[in-house]
Amino acid sequence: MSEGYSIVSLDEGESQSELECLPYGVHHDGEGICLLLRMGPHRIMLDCGLPDISPLAKKLKKSARPDNTPLPADIVLVTHAHPDHARGLLALHKTFPLLPIYASVVTCKLLPLNWLDKKSEENRALFQPLELRTTIELKENLTVELFPCGHLPGAVAFLLTYTTSERSYKLLYTGDFFLSNSRLVEGFRLEELRGIELDVLIIEGSYGTARHPHRRNQENQLAERINRAIAEGSSVLMPTPALGLGQELLMLLRSHHHFTGRDIDIWVDGNVAAGCDAYLELMPHLPPSVQNFARHQPLFWDERVRPRVRRLENSQRDNIGKSPCIILTESTTDLSKYCQQQNSSWLILQPEKTEIKAEHYSELGTVESYLLAQHSDGPGTTQLIHNLRPQHVVFVHGSAAYLADLTGLEELQNRYHVHAPEIETLVQLPIGDTFLQPAAPDTNYEGELTQLDTAILITLSEQIKNDPRWQQFADTGLIEARWQGEELVLRGLSPRELLNQNSDRNIWSSLDCCGTCKHQRGQRCWNTASPLYNFKVTLEGYCPAFEREEQ
Template sequence: MSDRLSVSSGVDMGDAASGLECLPFGVHHDDEGVCLLVRMGPHRILLDCGLADTSPLVRGLKKPARRESSLPADLVLVSHAHPDHAKGLLALHKAFPLLPIYASEVTSKLLPLNWLDQHGEQVAPFCQALPLRSPIEFKDGLVAELFPAGHLPGAVAILLTYTTPERSYRLLYTGDFFLSNSRLVEGLRLEELRGTELDVLIIEGSYGTSRHPHRRSQENQLAERINRAIAEGSSVILPTPTLGLGQELLMLLRSHHHFTGRDLDIWVDGTVAIGCDAYLELLPNLPSSVQNFARHQPLFWDERIRPRVRRIEPKQRPEIGNSCIILTDFTADLRQYCQPNTGSWLTLLPEKTNIKINDEYSLLCPVETYLLAQHSDGPGTTQLIHNLRPQHVIFVHGSPAYLADLTSLEELQNRYHLHSPAAGTLVELPIGETFIQPAAPETNYEGELTELGTVVTITLPDAITADPRWRQFADTGLIEARWQGEELVLRALSQRELINQNSDRFIWSDVDCCGTCRHQRGQRCWNPASPLYNFKVTLEGYCPAFERNSDKSADL
């Protein structure tokens, strides 16, 4: 394989005559951000800087490191303002104030929301704004052009072209992209990039090969769940990042038929509220449908038209409740809202989030997940690749298992040179040379199916347990099966789904079982008179010491 470990100080990428190379400093595995150093001929371009620790970019440079020749790159191009792509930019700028940093106009205005924690320190703007769809020549033969990428206002795909007397080399970095239109952002337009004659595509693989329902279906499912919770007298907490998802949710709640005109309070707290203010400053850059909406009523803050949208003042937090909706920060202590005498609560988290909910909070407030995708799914990812037809595809931004799923697709293996490098692994990108694609890792497992009366048993080899996803899949030992066309899809049932009394999938109220027993908490039996005392129990289980739980709000 053409990927090899870089044993340099982190910025030496070899002889300029060797063509194209990519050295990732971060590829968004686990909690690391995205930061990629690309070399095209003699030019070094840093794509994004989402590193919490920028020392790898500084290490090995001569000191004092303030001359242009001592910079870690010739320039920095930023795809969008989310922290996993931008949080290291301020530290990078402080270390190398002469290093030019560029982004779209909207992104340059949103970037300061990544350093709100500077304790009153005034940070002068340092990111230069670039126009969309306008080629800009930065160095001799090096041209960059930005195309809207969906996902977040201001997010762009970056097309780099390096021209020599012999030929032109083209590399496209998608950043985070989304082909579908969302409430506040139009999706990436394939027709703008089709026919680009790419050599290299650096693309995100956040969802691996997963297939998602249509965007409107996702929205309707979420709105229906919130509507049902409110109808049952519960309040709903929606923790979100500062930018993007929170504002999308707010627009959904304001415009969905379940909520328009409804006597309901929507409270917005923390940096999510600051993000809303930032969006209001960008109104001319938002889709025309959003601008039309704003001509008739305020986009976010509105106490006149129902549902009312209000900010939360700190002193109000312990008093808010009784059938309302709260949007707050991912990092907020959610217990400050779920106070006594404020009614029952439901917390809704986006799928595949890194937010940690402790068991104590889960017992106080049921937690469920929802899908409102902010990135393209597997079919969308492969659709973009097939439309652009590059020689090389580099996958970043996703768990190693999900990226391995993409590099294992036969439809990609047969047509492209695929790479999924770890941080610190140099990827050499020979153009027009013979390249033998290494064998894909084994991802299919052959098993046996046996029918025994009323039971069907599926047996799989134990090699499947070597995948890091197996532990989570097998956590409860329970699965759900459903048909998808002619294929049967198996899905693991998580602890969160099982202990959530209000889950869509499990309604135990009419059944005498552990799920409705007053002694069952946290999926364990706490009745000393029961033979199951102190043992983990399944919710459909039963013992002679069963006593019905009369408190419908109790947690399972």
């Protein structure tokens, strides 16, 4: 996937290209996002989610300030306040206090949530706010314009324009983006950017080429699972990032028909509660529908309207779990401290494709994952690219395998110069020059199918083992197959799924329930005659279409 460029400085005069990008972090293994961009004589740092900023000090350029202080860039632009894009900013400011850091007005208010353990005065006036949809001159012949891009309040895409005597160069950096509307953020409006004659697009590829159900379907499936758990007498524990997803979940729980008016307590703990407080201060910047909701009842904290939403205070912890409730807490918290009640049942729901590692909490209760996407899927990503039609597309923010899937798409290879650089690998972005596109990575694997009397064998090339995803896919040696249109999709069963199925099957072996139904596979119903068809089911559940699995 690397294009083979050597690591070089981004100082002007060392390259024939006006545009270059040197990634210090591309979020392959959770290291965060940090890109150093050169446009002519200007060096722009895009985000700083590095936990260690020491690589930024290796090659310093003397600034244009009177004291000639060496700086790792001329300016810093921050797309939004999530830690993987912002956790290194405080250290960056302390090390280079003269380096200007810009972000949207809302992001400037949310960024201090990344350093709640620091003194408040350390977070003041570190960031310079920029207005939305306004052309702002940052340096001579260099302007920026900010466009809201969904995902999180205050999240923006930066449109940078560098003008020379010959032409203008335009580059758009999306950061994290989401085309769909979510509960608290409006989606990225493509119509605002059409026709800008873009040269370079730096874009995230968090979900690779995966296709997601409609956002409302995702919400309904999650609400249905929580509703079933509450009905079965279980409490629900939801570890989430402190900012963004936690607040989206609260709005879903407060407004979904499964929960409105229900006698349920929703407890919010730790930094998720601090994130809620920060949102309340941003009310004028939230969508009109949210502002209208807040005119009639509190957005988050409400002990009057059911379901009740409360902060979890230390005095209340001993009562948690005595009756079914829902707890939202930060993903880094020790979850065992919530599950202290004897004979209480817990469902731990963790979001898919995050850095949360909750497998070791399986002894506390049932651990499951859910999809409530905060980024655009593969079709949304390609839709944005085709609307903007840049010469170069640079993919960052995603696993190496997912980014390889995107760079290998024929529809992109045939139209654009596609890059997915490794850390500290320079990407030169010549505009208008002849460009030899690197060969697309081979992500298809040939095989053979053999139909026997009692089984079907599928044989694949051993090259598939070279993909880092293979180890997880083949961990248990068991797979599940299902039809998706005319294609057959294979999925590896994880040890956790296998353990849950086996342990629960022993408990309910004598009962008529989903756990012993022949149509239940992978804890999902595949009986088209059942009202639960294609839904994830609890093994103790039951429906009239039950048919016992033959022993």
